[in-house]
Amino acid sequence: MNTMDLFSLKGKTAIVTGGGRGLGAQIAESFAEAGANIVVCSRDGAACEEMSQKLQELGVDTLAISCDVTNPEDVKKVVQKTKQKFGRIDILVNNSGASWAAPSEDMPLEAWEKVMNVNVTGTFLMSQEVGKVMIEQKGGKIINIASIAGFGGTDPFMQTIGYNTSKGAVMTMTKDLAVKWGKHQINVNAIAPGFFPTKMSKVLIEHGQQTILDGTPLGRLGSDSDLKGPALFLASNASDYVTGDILTVDGGATAF
Template identity: 55%
Template sequence: MKVTELFDLTNRVAIITGGGRGLGEQIAEVYAEMGCHLALCSRKKENCEEVAERLAKEYGIKANSYSLDVTSEPQVEEVVSRVLADFGKIDILVNNSGATWGAPVEDMPLEAWNKVMNVNVTGTFLMSKAVGRHMIEQNYGKIINIASAAGLTVRPPEVTNTIGYTTSKAAVIHFTKDLAIKWARHNIYVNAIAPGMFRTKMTAGTLEQKEDTVLETIPLNKIGDDQMLKGAAIYLATKASDFVTGTVLSVDGGSTL
Protein backbone atom coordinates (compact mmCIF):
# COMPACT_ATOMS: atom_id res chain seq x y z
CA MET A 1 0.00 0.00 0.00
CA LYS A 2 1.30 3.44 -0.92
CA VAL A 3 1.80 5.98 1.84
CA THR A 4 -0.76 8.25 0.24
CA GLU A 5 -3.35 5.49 0.56
CA LEU A 6 -2.67 5.22 4.27
CA PHE A 7 -3.87 8.79 4.73
CA ASP A 8 -6.72 8.74 2.22
CA LEU A 9 -10.25 9.53 3.46
CA THR A 10 -12.08 9.47 0.14
CA ASN A 11 -15.83 8.97 0.74
CA ARG A 12 -15.43 8.58 4.49
CA VAL A 13 -17.88 10.54 6.65
CA ALA A 14 -16.80 12.46 9.74
CA ILE A 15 -18.91 14.20 12.34
CA ILE A 16 -17.00 16.95 14.15
CA THR A 17 -18.42 18.76 17.15
CA GLY A 18 -17.29 22.34 17.52
CA GLY A 19 -16.40 22.21 13.84
CA GLY A 20 -17.07 25.85 13.07
CA ARG A 21 -13.92 27.44 14.44
CA GLY A 22 -10.56 26.87 16.07
CA LEU A 23 -9.17 23.35 16.25
CA GLY A 24 -12.40 21.85 14.93
CA GLU A 25 -12.19 23.92 11.77
CA GLN A 26 -8.55 22.95 11.29
CA ILE A 27 -9.44 19.25 11.57
CA ALA A 28 -12.38 19.67 9.20
CA GLU A 29 -10.13 21.28 6.62
CA VAL A 30 -7.51 18.53 6.55
CA TYR A 31 -10.22 15.85 6.38
CA ALA A 32 -11.87 17.62 3.46
CA GLU A 33 -8.54 17.90 1.69
CA MET A 34 -8.19 14.13 1.96
CA GLY A 35 -11.65 13.51 0.49
CA CYS A 36 -13.79 13.15 3.62
CA HIS A 37 -17.43 14.29 3.74
CA LEU A 38 -18.25 16.40 6.79
CA ALA A 39 -21.03 16.87 9.31
CA LEU A 40 -20.11 19.93 11.37
CA CYS A 41 -21.98 20.55 14.62
CA SER A 42 -22.04 23.42 17.07
CA ARG A 43 -24.38 25.51 19.19
CA LYS A 44 -23.48 28.33 16.78
CA LYS A 45 -24.65 26.73 13.57
CA GLU A 46 -23.77 29.80 11.51
CA ASN A 47 -20.06 29.18 12.14
CA CYS A 48 -20.41 25.61 10.90
CA GLU A 49 -22.39 26.76 7.88
CA GLU A 50 -19.60 29.09 6.78
CA VAL A 51 -16.93 26.41 7.16
CA ALA A 52 -19.07 23.73 5.48
CA GLU A 53 -19.80 25.94 2.48
CA ARG A 54 -16.16 26.93 2.08
CA LEU A 55 -14.79 23.39 2.32
CA ALA A 56 -17.44 21.89 0.03
CA LYS A 57 -16.62 24.45 -2.63
CA GLU A 58 -12.85 24.19 -2.23
CA TYR A 59 -12.49 20.41 -2.05
CA GLY A 60 -15.59 19.08 -3.82
CA ILE A 61 -16.85 17.13 -0.82
CA LYS A 62 -20.28 17.10 0.80
CA ALA A 63 -20.48 19.15 3.98
CA ASN A 64 -23.52 19.90 6.15
CA SER A 65 -23.96 21.94 9.30
CA TYR A 66 -26.12 21.15 12.32
CA SER A 67 -27.13 23.02 15.45
CA LEU A 68 -26.16 20.97 18.50
CA ASP A 69 -25.78 21.27 22.26
CA VAL A 70 -23.69 18.21 23.12
CA THR A 71 -24.96 18.22 26.72
CA SER A 72 -28.50 17.47 25.54
CA GLU A 73 -29.10 13.78 24.89
CA PRO A 74 -32.26 14.38 22.83
CA GLN A 75 -30.37 16.84 20.60
CA VAL A 76 -27.44 14.46 20.25
CA GLU A 77 -29.71 11.58 19.26
CA GLU A 78 -31.61 13.77 16.79
CA VAL A 79 -28.49 15.16 15.10
CA VAL A 80 -26.83 11.75 14.80
CA SER A 81 -30.02 10.39 13.20
CA ARG A 82 -30.07 13.32 10.78
CA VAL A 83 -26.42 12.81 9.85
CA LEU A 84 -27.06 9.14 9.16
CA ALA A 85 -30.06 10.05 7.03
CA ASP A 86 -28.05 12.68 5.12
CA PHE A 87 -24.83 10.69 4.61
CA GLY A 88 -25.80 7.04 5.15
CA LYS A 89 -23.01 6.31 7.60
CA ILE A 90 -20.53 7.79 10.09
CA ASP A 91 -16.94 6.54 9.93
CA ILE A 92 -15.22 9.12 12.13
CA LEU A 93 -16.30 11.01 15.24
CA VAL A 94 -14.25 13.92 16.53
CA ASN A 95 -15.36 15.05 19.98
CA ASN A 96 -14.00 18.57 19.87
CA SER A 97 -16.64 20.77 21.55
CA GLY A 98 -15.17 22.27 24.68
CA ALA A 99 -15.67 24.84 27.41
CA THR A 100 -13.39 26.41 29.98
CA TRP A 101 -13.61 28.78 32.93
CA GLY A 102 -10.77 30.67 34.54
CA ALA A 103 -11.01 31.33 38.28
CA PRO A 104 -9.22 30.44 41.51
CA VAL A 105 -10.57 27.21 42.96
CA GLU A 106 -11.86 29.01 46.06
CA ASP A 107 -13.90 31.40 43.92
CA MET A 108 -15.13 29.13 41.13
CA PRO A 109 -18.94 28.96 41.01
CA LEU A 110 -20.51 25.51 41.00
CA GLU A 111 -22.39 26.57 37.87
CA ALA A 112 -19.08 27.14 36.07
CA TRP A 113 -17.68 23.78 37.20
CA ASN A 114 -20.82 21.99 36.04
CA LYS A 115 -20.84 23.74 32.66
CA VAL A 116 -17.26 22.72 31.91
CA MET A 117 -17.75 19.14 33.04
CA ASN A 118 -21.03 18.79 31.16
CA VAL A 119 -19.64 20.01 27.84
CA ASN A 120 -16.23 18.37 27.99
CA VAL A 121 -17.05 15.06 29.67
CA THR A 122 -20.78 14.41 29.39
CA GLY A 123 -20.82 15.72 25.81
CA THR A 124 -18.03 13.35 24.84
CA PHE A 125 -19.91 10.47 26.45
CA LEU A 126 -23.24 11.27 24.78
CA MET A 127 -21.74 11.68 21.31
CA SER A 128 -19.67 8.51 21.62
CA LYS A 129 -22.70 6.58 22.83
CA ALA A 130 -24.97 7.73 20.02
CA VAL A 131 -22.44 7.40 17.20
CA GLY A 132 -20.98 4.24 18.70
CA ARG A 133 -24.21 2.31 18.25
CA HIS A 134 -23.95 2.86 14.50
CA MET A 135 -20.23 2.06 14.45
CA ILE A 136 -20.90 -1.20 16.29
CA GLU A 137 -23.48 -2.14 13.64
CA GLN A 138 -21.08 -1.41 10.78
CA ASN A 139 -18.17 -3.01 12.69
CA TYR A 140 -15.90 -0.04 12.12
CA GLY A 141 -15.21 3.42 13.40
CA LYS A 142 -12.58 5.94 14.46
CA ILE A 143 -13.31 8.08 17.51
CA ILE A 144 -10.95 10.94 18.28
CA ASN A 145 -11.42 12.80 21.54
CA ILE A 146 -9.83 16.22 21.84
CA ALA A 147 -8.34 16.19 25.30
CA SER A 148 -5.61 18.63 26.37
CA ALA A 149 -2.07 18.76 27.62
CA ALA A 150 -3.74 20.37 30.64
CA GLY A 151 -5.24 16.96 31.43
CA LEU A 152 -1.78 15.39 31.64
CA THR A 153 0.04 17.91 33.80
CA VAL A 154 -0.49 20.68 36.34
CA ARG A 155 0.65 24.29 36.41
CA PRO A 156 0.82 26.99 39.10
CA PRO A 157 -1.98 29.59 39.06
CA GLU A 158 0.37 32.15 37.53
CA VAL A 159 0.28 30.06 34.34
CA THR A 160 -3.29 28.71 34.30
CA ASN A 161 -6.10 28.69 36.84
CA THR A 162 -8.76 26.47 35.27
CA ILE A 163 -9.20 23.47 37.54
CA GLY A 164 -12.56 22.51 36.04
CA TYR A 165 -11.05 22.38 32.58
CA THR A 166 -7.95 20.42 33.60
CA THR A 167 -10.03 17.93 35.57
CA SER A 168 -12.46 17.47 32.69
CA LYS A 169 -9.68 16.80 30.20
CA ALA A 170 -8.08 14.25 32.53
CA ALA A 171 -11.47 12.55 32.60
CA VAL A 172 -11.63 12.57 28.78
CA ILE A 173 -8.24 10.86 28.67
CA HIS A 174 -9.35 8.06 30.98
CA PHE A 175 -12.66 7.77 29.12
CA THR A 176 -10.69 7.33 25.90
CA LYS A 177 -8.65 4.46 27.29
CA ASP A 178 -11.62 2.70 28.87
CA LEU A 179 -13.81 3.01 25.78
CA ALA A 180 -10.96 1.77 23.59
CA ILE A 181 -10.80 -1.54 25.42
CA LYS A 182 -14.58 -1.87 25.52
CA TRP A 183 -15.07 -1.37 21.77
CA ALA A 184 -11.91 -2.89 20.30
CA ARG A 185 -13.90 -6.08 19.62
CA HIS A 186 -16.13 -4.02 17.30
CA ASN A 187 -13.20 -2.75 15.24
CA ILE A 188 -13.68 0.72 16.71
CA TYR A 189 -10.52 2.69 17.40
CA VAL A 190 -10.70 5.23 20.23
CA ASN A 191 -7.83 7.67 20.66
CA ALA A 192 -7.25 11.17 21.98
CA ILE A 193 -5.23 14.17 20.97
CA ALA A 194 -3.87 16.33 23.77
CA PRO A 195 -3.15 19.75 22.27
CA GLY A 196 -0.93 22.14 24.14
CA MET A 197 -1.30 25.90 23.83
CA PHE A 198 -2.70 26.84 20.43
CA ARG A 199 -3.86 30.24 19.24
CA THR A 200 -7.64 29.97 19.38
CA LYS A 201 -10.53 32.07 20.63
CA MET A 202 -10.52 30.04 23.85
CA THR A 203 -6.86 30.81 24.61
CA ALA A 204 -6.79 34.41 23.36
CA GLY A 205 -7.26 35.96 26.81
CA THR A 206 -4.59 33.84 28.45
CA LEU A 207 -2.05 34.51 25.72
CA GLU A 208 -2.77 38.22 25.74
CA GLN A 209 -1.95 38.40 29.44
CA LYS A 210 0.61 35.64 29.94
CA GLU A 211 2.21 34.58 26.65
CA ASP A 212 5.77 34.99 27.91
CA THR A 213 4.98 32.96 31.02
CA VAL A 214 3.30 30.25 28.96
CA LEU A 215 6.25 30.05 26.56
CA GLU A 216 8.54 29.30 29.49
CA THR A 217 6.64 26.02 30.00
CA ILE A 218 7.05 24.90 26.35
CA PRO A 219 10.46 23.40 25.45
CA LEU A 220 10.01 24.23 21.75
CA ASN A 221 9.30 27.83 22.80
CA LYS A 222 6.38 28.42 20.43
CA ILE A 223 2.60 28.47 20.40
CA GLY A 224 0.67 26.08 18.16
CA ASP A 225 -0.53 27.55 14.87
CA ASP A 226 -3.36 26.56 12.52
CA GLN A 227 -1.31 23.79 10.84
CA MET A 228 0.21 21.96 13.78
CA LEU A 229 -2.74 19.75 14.76
CA LYS A 230 -3.58 18.53 11.27
CA GLY A 231 -1.00 15.74 11.09
CA ALA A 232 -2.18 14.12 14.31
CA ALA A 233 -5.83 14.47 13.31
CA ILE A 234 -5.37 12.84 9.92
CA TYR A 235 -3.19 10.07 11.35
CA LEU A 236 -5.78 8.95 13.92
CA ALA A 237 -8.63 9.06 11.38
CA THR A 238 -7.02 6.92 8.67
CA LYS A 239 -5.57 3.48 7.96
CA ALA A 240 -2.22 4.85 9.10
CA SER A 241 -3.35 4.27 12.71
CA ASP A 242 -4.97 0.86 12.27
CA PHE A 243 -2.83 -0.66 15.02
CA VAL A 244 -3.37 2.20 17.46
CA THR A 245 -6.12 2.46 20.06
CA GLY A 246 -6.41 3.86 23.57
CA THR A 247 -3.52 6.23 22.90
CA VAL A 248 -3.14 9.88 23.83
CA LEU A 249 -1.10 11.79 21.27
CA SER A 250 0.32 14.97 22.77
CA VAL A 251 0.76 17.85 20.35
CA ASP A 252 2.14 20.35 22.81
CA GLY A 253 5.66 21.49 21.99
CA GLY A 254 6.97 19.30 24.79
CA SER A 255 5.01 21.01 27.55
CA THR A 256 4.05 17.73 29.21
CA LEU A 257 7.59 16.37 29.45
Protein backbone atom coordinates in the same frame (compact mmCIF):
# COMPACT_ATOMS: atom_id res chain seq x y z
CA MET B 1 -1.54 -0.58 0.66
CA ASN B 2 0.54 2.35 -0.60
CA THR B 3 1.78 4.56 2.23
CA MET B 4 0.02 7.69 0.96
CA ASP B 5 -3.21 5.73 0.45
CA LEU B 6 -3.16 4.91 4.17
CA PHE B 7 -3.88 8.58 4.88
CA SER B 8 -6.75 8.98 2.40
CA LEU B 9 -10.25 9.60 3.77
CA LYS B 10 -11.90 9.51 0.36
CA GLY B 11 -15.53 8.38 0.63
CA LYS B 12 -15.53 8.43 4.43
CA THR B 13 -17.84 10.52 6.61
CA ALA B 14 -16.68 12.46 9.67
CA ILE B 15 -18.60 14.34 12.38
CA VAL B 16 -16.64 17.17 14.00
CA THR B 17 -18.27 18.77 17.02
CA GLY B 18 -17.36 22.39 17.60
CA GLY B 19 -16.18 22.35 14.00
CA GLY B 20 -17.21 25.88 13.10
CA ARG B 21 -14.04 27.53 14.36
CA GLY B 22 -10.74 27.03 16.17
CA LEU B 23 -9.22 23.58 16.44
CA GLY B 24 -12.41 21.92 15.22
CA ALA B 25 -12.32 23.94 12.00
CA GLN B 26 -8.67 23.06 11.47
CA ILE B 27 -9.45 19.36 11.87
CA ALA B 28 -12.53 19.52 9.65
CA GLU B 29 -10.48 21.19 6.93
CA SER B 30 -7.79 18.52 7.20
CA PHE B 31 -10.32 15.73 6.77
CA ALA B 32 -11.99 17.46 3.83
CA GLU B 33 -8.62 17.95 2.13
CA ALA B 34 -8.11 14.19 2.55
CA GLY B 35 -11.44 13.51 0.84
CA ALA B 36 -13.91 12.98 3.67
CA ASN B 37 -17.49 14.23 3.74
CA ILE B 38 -17.87 16.45 6.80
CA VAL B 39 -20.68 17.06 9.28
CA VAL B 40 -19.97 20.21 11.28
CA CYS B 41 -22.02 20.75 14.41
CA SER B 42 -22.01 23.16 17.36
CA ARG B 43 -24.33 25.52 19.18
CA ASP B 44 -23.33 28.25 16.71
CA GLY B 45 -25.32 27.17 13.67
CA ALA B 46 -24.20 30.18 11.62
CA ALA B 47 -20.52 29.36 12.14
CA CYS B 48 -21.19 25.75 11.15
CA GLU B 49 -22.98 26.83 8.00
CA GLU B 50 -20.13 29.15 7.05
CA MET B 51 -17.59 26.40 7.61
CA SER B 52 -19.71 23.93 5.67
CA GLN B 53 -19.74 26.21 2.64
CA LYS B 54 -15.98 26.66 2.85
CA LEU B 55 -15.39 22.90 2.96
CA GLN B 56 -17.61 22.31 -0.06
CA GLU B 57 -15.12 24.34 -2.09
CA LEU B 58 -12.68 21.47 -1.48
CA GLY B 59 -14.95 19.16 -3.46
CA VAL B 60 -16.57 17.20 -0.63
CA ASP B 61 -20.15 16.99 0.60
CA THR B 62 -20.97 18.63 3.92
CA LEU B 63 -23.73 19.11 6.44
CA ALA B 64 -24.08 21.86 9.05
CA ILE B 65 -26.18 21.13 12.15
CA SER B 66 -26.88 23.24 15.23
CA CYS B 67 -26.24 21.06 18.28
CA ASP B 68 -25.74 21.32 22.03
CA VAL B 69 -23.68 18.23 22.87
CA THR B 70 -25.06 18.18 26.42
CA ASN B 71 -28.58 17.67 25.05
CA PRO B 72 -29.24 13.98 24.25
CA GLU B 73 -31.95 14.88 21.73
CA ASP B 74 -29.61 17.20 19.84
CA VAL B 75 -26.96 14.48 19.78
CA LYS B 76 -29.44 11.94 18.40
CA LYS B 77 -30.52 14.47 15.77
CA VAL B 78 -26.94 14.86 14.53
CA VAL B 79 -26.45 11.10 14.26
CA GLN B 80 -29.79 10.54 12.54
CA LYS B 81 -29.25 13.33 9.99
CA THR B 82 -25.73 12.10 9.27
CA LYS B 83 -26.93 8.54 8.64
CA GLN B 84 -29.80 9.78 6.48
CA LYS B 85 -27.47 11.80 4.26
CA PHE B 86 -24.33 9.65 4.15
CA GLY B 87 -25.44 6.18 5.25
CA ARG B 88 -22.67 5.63 7.79
CA ILE B 89 -20.34 7.37 10.24
CA ASP B 90 -16.64 6.54 9.94
CA ILE B 91 -15.06 9.19 12.13
CA LEU B 92 -16.13 11.21 15.17
CA VAL B 93 -14.12 14.09 16.60
CA ASN B 94 -15.30 15.24 20.02
CA ASN B 95 -13.95 18.77 19.97
CA SER B 96 -16.73 20.87 21.55
CA GLY B 97 -15.39 22.39 24.75
CA ALA B 98 -15.85 25.00 27.43
CA SER B 99 -13.64 26.61 30.05
CA TRP B 100 -13.92 29.01 33.00
CA ALA B 101 -11.12 30.85 34.76
CA ALA B 102 -11.25 31.47 38.51
CA PRO B 103 -9.13 30.51 41.52
CA SER B 104 -10.08 27.05 42.73
CA GLU B 105 -11.41 28.39 46.03
CA ASP B 106 -13.69 30.80 44.16
CA MET B 107 -14.85 28.61 41.26
CA PRO B 108 -18.66 28.96 41.03
CA LEU B 109 -20.50 25.65 41.10
CA GLU B 110 -22.49 26.58 38.00
CA ALA B 111 -19.23 27.25 36.13
CA TRP B 112 -17.78 23.91 37.21
CA GLU B 113 -20.94 22.10 36.13
CA LYS B 114 -21.05 23.85 32.75
CA VAL B 115 -17.46 22.90 31.93
CA MET B 116 -17.90 19.30 33.08
CA ASN B 117 -21.20 18.95 31.21
CA VAL B 118 -19.78 20.14 27.90
CA ASN B 119 -16.32 18.57 28.07
CA VAL B 120 -17.12 15.26 29.75
CA THR B 121 -20.84 14.55 29.45
CA GLY B 122 -20.99 15.95 25.91
CA THR B 123 -18.07 13.78 24.84
CA PHE B 124 -19.72 10.73 26.40
CA LEU B 125 -23.15 11.35 24.87
CA MET B 126 -21.78 11.85 21.38
CA SER B 127 -19.44 8.86 21.67
CA GLN B 128 -22.27 6.68 22.97
CA GLU B 129 -24.68 7.56 20.16
CA VAL B 130 -22.10 7.34 17.38
CA GLY B 131 -20.64 4.25 19.02
CA LYS B 132 -23.93 2.41 18.51
CA VAL B 133 -23.66 3.09 14.78
CA MET B 134 -20.01 2.05 14.66
CA ILE B 135 -20.74 -1.17 16.56
CA GLU B 136 -23.43 -2.01 14.02
CA GLN B 137 -21.17 -1.29 11.06
CA LYS B 138 -18.23 -3.06 12.78
CA GLY B 139 -15.71 -0.25 12.74
CA GLY B 140 -14.92 3.43 13.14
CA LYS B 141 -12.52 6.00 14.56
CA ILE B 142 -13.28 8.23 17.56
CA ILE B 143 -10.91 11.09 18.39
CA ASN B 144 -11.41 13.00 21.63
CA ILE B 145 -9.79 16.39 22.07
CA ALA B 146 -8.15 16.42 25.48
CA SER B 147 -5.40 18.85 26.59
CA ILE B 148 -1.99 18.78 28.19
CA ALA B 149 -3.81 20.39 31.14
CA GLY B 150 -5.38 16.98 31.76
CA PHE B 151 -2.08 15.30 32.65
CA GLY B 152 -1.89 16.83 36.13
CA GLY B 153 -1.41 20.06 38.01
CA THR B 154 -0.80 23.14 35.88
CA ASP B 155 1.19 26.35 36.26
CA PRO B 156 -0.42 28.76 38.76
CA PHE B 157 -1.32 31.22 35.97
CA MET B 158 -3.76 28.63 34.62
CA GLN B 159 -6.65 28.99 37.10
CA THR B 160 -8.96 26.60 35.26
CA ILE B 161 -9.48 23.65 37.59
CA GLY B 162 -12.77 22.62 35.98
CA TYR B 163 -11.24 22.53 32.50
CA ASN B 164 -8.10 20.73 33.68
CA THR B 165 -10.12 18.11 35.57
CA SER B 166 -12.49 17.57 32.66
CA LYS B 167 -9.64 16.90 30.25
CA GLY B 168 -8.17 14.33 32.63
CA ALA B 169 -11.58 12.66 32.61
CA VAL B 170 -11.64 12.70 28.80
CA MET B 171 -8.30 10.89 28.76
CA THR B 172 -9.59 8.14 31.06
CA MET B 173 -12.82 7.87 29.05
CA THR B 174 -10.74 7.49 25.89
CA LYS B 175 -8.79 4.57 27.30
CA ASP B 176 -11.86 2.87 28.76
CA LEU B 177 -13.84 3.10 25.52
CA ALA B 178 -10.82 1.81 23.60
CA VAL B 179 -10.77 -1.27 25.82
CA LYS B 180 -14.54 -1.81 25.70
CA TRP B 181 -15.01 -1.23 21.96
CA GLY B 182 -11.84 -2.75 20.54
CA LYS B 183 -13.73 -5.98 19.87
CA HIS B 184 -15.96 -3.99 17.50
CA GLN B 185 -12.92 -2.67 15.58
CA ILE B 186 -13.53 0.84 16.90
CA ASN B 187 -10.35 2.82 17.54
CA VAL B 188 -10.68 5.40 20.31
CA ASN B 189 -7.82 7.84 20.79
CA ALA B 190 -7.30 11.37 22.05
CA ILE B 191 -5.20 14.34 21.08
CA ALA B 192 -3.77 16.46 23.89
CA PRO B 193 -2.92 19.84 22.36
CA GLY B 194 -0.68 22.35 24.00
CA PHE B 195 -1.38 26.06 23.61
CA PHE B 196 -3.05 27.09 20.37
CA PRO B 197 -4.40 30.64 19.90
CA THR B 198 -8.18 30.16 19.79
CA LYS B 199 -11.14 32.15 21.03
CA MET B 200 -11.31 30.05 24.19
CA SER B 201 -7.60 30.30 25.01
CA LYS B 202 -7.12 33.96 24.02
CA VAL B 203 -7.30 35.49 27.51
CA LEU B 204 -5.22 32.72 29.07
CA ILE B 205 -2.47 33.19 26.50
CA GLU B 206 -2.55 36.95 26.97
CA HIS B 207 -1.91 36.49 30.69
CA GLY B 208 0.73 33.79 30.45
CA GLN B 209 2.26 33.83 26.98
CA GLN B 210 5.86 34.28 28.11
CA THR B 211 5.49 31.52 30.68
CA ILE B 212 4.03 29.28 27.99
CA LEU B 213 6.81 30.01 25.51
CA ASP B 214 9.51 29.54 28.17
CA GLY B 215 8.03 26.12 28.89
CA THR B 216 7.78 25.04 25.24
CA PRO B 217 11.01 23.66 23.72
CA LEU B 218 9.97 24.68 20.20
CA GLY B 219 9.45 28.22 21.48
CA ARG B 220 6.12 28.98 19.84
CA LEU B 221 2.37 28.47 20.06
CA GLY B 222 0.51 25.94 17.93
CA SER B 223 -0.27 27.11 14.40
CA ASP B 224 -3.38 26.85 12.24
CA SER B 225 -2.02 23.67 10.69
CA ASP B 226 -0.23 21.88 13.54
CA LEU B 227 -3.21 19.65 14.35
CA LYS B 228 -3.98 18.68 10.77
CA GLY B 229 -1.45 15.86 10.50
CA PRO B 230 -2.00 14.28 13.94
CA ALA B 231 -5.79 14.33 13.50
CA LEU B 232 -5.57 12.86 10.01
CA PHE B 233 -3.30 10.09 11.27
CA LEU B 234 -5.80 9.05 13.95
CA ALA B 235 -8.75 9.27 11.54
CA SER B 236 -7.14 7.27 8.73
CA ASN B 237 -6.10 3.67 8.09
CA ALA B 238 -2.57 4.70 9.05
CA SER B 239 -3.60 4.32 12.72
CA ASP B 240 -5.53 1.05 12.44
CA TYR B 241 -3.36 -0.58 15.12
CA VAL B 242 -3.43 2.43 17.46
CA THR B 243 -6.12 2.68 20.13
CA GLY B 244 -6.33 3.97 23.68
CA ASP B 245 -3.51 6.42 22.97
CA ILE B 246 -3.14 10.07 24.01
CA LEU B 247 -1.25 11.80 21.19
CA THR B 248 0.41 14.91 22.59
CA VAL B 249 0.83 17.89 20.26
CA ASP B 250 2.41 20.59 22.42
CA GLY B 251 5.75 21.69 21.00
CA GLY B 252 7.49 19.57 23.64
CA ALA B 253 5.94 21.25 26.69
CA THR B 254 5.30 17.97 28.51
CA ALA B 255 8.83 16.72 27.76
CA PHE B 256 10.23 18.75 30.67
